[in-house]
Amino acid sequence: MSVYGVLFYALGGLMLAATTLAVTSRSLVHAVVYLVNAFFATGLLFYLLGAPLLAAFEIIIYAGAIMVLFLFIVMLTRQDKPLAGGVSLMRWLLPGLTSLVSLAAGTALVFSGGATGVPLAPAMASPRDLGRALFSRWWLGVEIVSFLLLVALVGALYLGRAPREGAAAGKSPGDAP
Amino acid sequence: MIVPFGHVLLLAALLFLMGLSCTIARRNLVMILIGVEIMLNASGLALVASSLRWMSMDGQALTALILGVAASEVTVGLALVMAVRRASGSLDADRQTALKEDDR
Incomplete structure (x- = not known):
């Protein structure tokens, strides 16, 4: 096995372990920190699979921005008690069973040749290649995602606004003449 | 060579199913969103591997688009979590039983 193969299996094992710990963690902060580990390993795996620009994006956006956002929300919504029934076995039984069936089918498919x-x-794809593919063949997707980001910005602003004083008195915007 | 293509697919499938189980089994709203993030990440891994397998940039371009989708999803999702928390005082998904803010 080449050094690339060793790196892949090491990073893959790290990702699986970190994701398992995050998924089963009782504490939200621990889950988020484990997930930062998993996303960092994903970034390195992207680099190994020949996508250096996406590796940088993965670390900046996933491990950086998104996880910091999660941390902010966890800090803002401080839990008074530990998560109730977060890791009870019965809740994991059905998802685990269905996942095992899907995984068995996928394994059979993968190893059937x-x-x-x-x-x-x-191989290594330069950022220039990715940019060229993105803005020539996938320009429509770029436009759609930019529009989606704008909608998400407006939606987050709308949902996150402070509750109005008039709302408690039973007056909604639709009541205006 | 790095590894057979199937091994990367299996890793991505394992991660995806873990995220799916997290979304189904956990009751905390933040953990449900984290499960969705894990699933999006796993699909990105499979796409990057396919990009290398077929020596085409399409997989990487799609992964870049998925990054934007994940960012907007988490923005709206966490804003919704904050709104739900403000309305009902709890992050437990099983406890969100009222449609109106006052009826609880």
């Missing part, structure tokens, strides 16, 4: 057995050759 065909195109999935092809070894990946190391």
Whole structure:
């Protein structure tokens, strides 16, 4: 096994362990910090799979911005008591069973031969290539995502506004003549 | 060579199913959103691996778009979590049983 293979399995094991700990963690802060680990490992895996720009994006956006946002929300909504019934076994039984069935089917599919057995050759796509593909063939997707970000901004502002004083008196904006 | 393509797919499938189980089994609203994030991340991993497998930039371009979708999803999702918390005083998904803010 080449050094790339060793790196892949090490990073993959780290991702699985960190994600398991995050998913089963009782404390929200611990879950978020474990998830930062998992996303950092994902970024390195992206680099290993030949996507340096996406590796940087993954660390900046996922491990940086999104997880900091989660941390802010966790800090703002301080829980008085530990999460009730967060890790009870019965709740995990059905999702675990369905996941196992899907995983068994996927494993059978992957190891039944065909195109999935092809070894990946190391390669590196330059950010220039990604930018060119993004803005020539995927320009419509870029436009849609930019519009989506604008809508998300407006929606977050609308949802996060302070409750109005008039709302308590039973007056809603629709009542205006 | 790095590894067979199928191994990357299996890793992505494992991560996706973990995120799915987290979304289904956990009751805390923040943990549900975290499960969705894990699922989006796993799909990005599979796309980047397919991009390397077929030596095409489409997978990486789609992953870049998924980053934007994940960012907007988490923005609106966390704003909703804050609104729900303000309305009902709890983050437990099972306790959100009223449609109006006053009837609880």
